[in-house]
Amino acid sequence: MTMEKHRPLLRTLAWVIPVAIALLAAPHVVGPFQTLTLLYGLVFGIAVLGFNLLLGYTGLLSFGHSAYFGAGAYTVAFMVKYFKVASMELFLAGSVLISVIISLLFGVVCVRYTRIFFGILTLALSQVLWSLAFKFFWVTGGTDGLRVPTPSLLGAAPLADKMEFLAFQYYYYVLAVFTVCVIVMWVIVHSPFGKALQAIRDNETRAEFIGIRIRRYRLIAFVVSGAFAGLAGALWAPLNGLATPDVLVWTFSGEIVFMAVLGGFNSFIGPIVGAVAFTYLKTYAVGFTVYWQLLLGTVLVVLVLALPKGIMGMVELLVAKVRRSR
Amino acid sequence: MDFLLIHGLNALLYSSVLFLIAGGLSLIYGVMRILNLAHGSLYAIGAYVTAWSIGAAAAAGAPNAVLLLLLPAGAIAAAAVGAVLEPTLLRPFYKRPEEYQLLVTFGLLMILEDLIHLVWGPNPLSAGRVYESFGSITISGARYPAYNLAVIAVGIIAALFLWAFIYRTRFGVVLRATSQNMRMASALGVNVNRIYIQAFTIGCFMAGLGGAIVVPGQSAVLGMGVDALILAFVVVVIGGLGSLEGAFAGALIVGFVREAGVALFPEVELAVLYLIAAIVLFVRPAGLFGRA
Numbered sequence: 001m002t003m004e005k006h007r008p009l010l011r012t013l014a015w016v017i018p019v020a021i022a023l024l025a026a027p028h029v030v031g032p033f034q035t036l037t038l039l040y041g042l043v044f045g046i047a048v049l050g051f052n053l054l055l056g057y058t059g060l061l062s063f064g065h066s067a068y069f070g071a072g073a074y075t076v077a078f079m080v081k082y083f084k085v086a087s088m089e090l091f092l093a094g095s096v097l098i099s100v101i102i103s104l105l106f107g108v109v110c111v112r113y114t115r116i117f118f119g120i121l122t123l124a125l126s127q128v129l130w131s132l133a134f135k136f137f138w139v140t141g142g143t144d145g146l147r148v149p150t151p152s153l154l155g156a157a158p159l160a161d162k163m164e165f166l167a168f169q170y171y172y173y174v175l176a177v178f179t180v181c182v183i184v185m186w187v188i189v190h191s192p193f194g195k196a197l198q199a200i201r202d203n204e205t206r207a208e209f210i211g212i213r214i215r216r217y218r219l220i221a222f223v224v225s226g227a228f229a230g231l232a233g234a235l236w237a238p239l240n241g242l243a244t245p246d247v248l249v250w251t252f253s254g255e256i257v258f259m260a261v262l263g264g265f266n267s268f269i270g271p272i273v274g275a276v277a278f279t280y281l282k283t284y285a286v287g288f289t290v291y292w293q294l295l296l297g298t299v300l301v302v303l304v305l306a307l308p309k310g311i312m313g314m315v316e317l318l319v320a321k322v323r324r325s326r
Numbered sequence: 327m328d329f330l331l332i333h334g335l336n337a338l339l340y341s342s343v344l345f346l347i348a349g350g351l352s353l354i355y356g357v358m359r360i361l362n363l364a365h366g367s368l369y370a371i372g373a374y375v376t377a378w379s380i381g382a383a384a385a386a387g388a389p390n391a392v393l394l395l396l397l398p399a400g401a402i403a404a405a406a407v408g409a410v411l412e413p414t415l416l417r418p419f420y421k422r423p424e425e426y427q428l429l430v431t432f433g434l435l436m437i438l439e440d441l442i443h444l445v446w447g448p449n450p451l452s453a454g455r456v457y458e459s460f461g462s463i464t465i466s467g468a469r470y471p472a473y474n475l476a477v478i479a480v481g482i483i484a485a486l487f488l489w490a491f492i493y494r495t496r497f498g499v500v501l502r503a504t505s506q507n508m509r510m511a512s513a514l515g516v517n518v519n520r521i522y523i524q525a526f527t528i529g530c531f532m533a534g535l536g537g538a539i540v541v542p543g544q545s546a547v548l549g550m551g552v553d554a555l556i557l558a559f560v561v562v563v564i565g566g567l568g569s570l571e572g573a574f575a576g577a578l579i580v581g582f583v584r585e586a587g588v589a590l591f592p593e594v595e596l597a598v599l600y601l602i603a604a605i606v607l608f609v610r611p612a613g614l615f616g617r618a
Contacts (some may be wrong), residue, residue, distance in 0.1 A: 109604055116567075119361070120562075121563070124560060131597050137590070225400065232488075261429060293437070293440040297433045300436065304429045304433065305418065
């Protein structure tokens, strides 16, 4: 009886524990290059996890998440340049604050709309930030971007060797933040608030009838989503060493959407799987050919045509097949 | 006074090109309810094909008149690409949620951008000889390139043609009927698939024409399509998605604001445009001419 009750938990632990062990062991097993690629994947994972609160759980497709990611990254760069801050914890706090403010401002406008208009509006507003970063080059460094040195973690000075710092100290730091983010998002989507969002997604009118204040819920989801993206941007900045307008431009928002669809936006962990898979895919595609966009674009089109539920959808299908055959 | 006149002409020049791009985007959305993220790439294809064919003809020693005749090549090429894309890539998506339509056109954007890079290489292509062959005229003491006036004329003529086409022909009636109610039109015997392919081709033709007429004045460069798409978005958001009148008004507003911005407040010129778009949406959610 007790076994029956704990079955879902046991089943979750059955894959969470191996994955956690693999993530913890990764820097010691694979080389620094692989570790860094994985690190980028985890950072994007946080952003896409936030993005998917809107797409997967609220049914809103944002084409402007580069704005909040970029806001996070630029906040770090500004804190370094103008306030001489070096503490990663302050960076994270500052970036979340700024991305919350920006997503609140943009969100108030955007959540009045749904579907395609929501997409265009988020896209257009994100480009305001991009154009400012691009034009005010004496503040933002323009297309050259702003340098972000290695930060201090928990007050401890970073290792002298940058590669070593990133592949070990910083990796575990990001892994810890990542774990916290996954837990927080898990709690959010399984809370009454998360259920209300899903109700809004599935039927707006009914949700309104049972007393859900749709716009307010959407706005909160928008801001939480932006905060996750901003946090990811802050983690990305020291990793990349440079905050550039590339992460503000709308095609980067497109990549975030790509990651969510690649992993499968109907599943909780789909966005994370998609972010890691996309990072590997892009890293190898860029190394393989200058026409990597052609390659990735084709992957996207084929994916949307043939596998709209992404990697996790495929896994679920396989699992179901194996179960049935047993 | 001259200063204002020159800037006014520049604004009209810019509006003409914007109208061609945004009008095509809006037409496609109005009829098919598809927001084509790759629309800017078709504009880029128009520019590249025209620049490339004019460049090739000029190298072969063709006279200026022949070069001028080659100008529409880009528009025709873009229309041909559109006619192939709609039935092959977009048709499977009409019954699926629009998120997927956005995604597939985003994939298409990535593919087309790199194909342009693959075919024409990383260097800009220009067709400056056509621009120079027009010479310049003197407007109250100031010299102004005559080619720019030709572009403005093309923009106005295109707008008139389109208006006549949609509101004064039988095809236009069918097109508007399909746009209002696709099922009903289909039930009344309209071949919706054919209307869709025609509308998409016309939209792409307009984008390609925009690229073709822009390229003598400025070179075809990588990434031009992505930049143009964003401005076209601003135009249709201001004017109302799916409305041609809206695209026309939006293009004029964006053209003039942008020209004023370049002259008066260059740093925030783009930000001001987006701000206007946001304000319009706040006041009139469906845009100036849109039906909610």
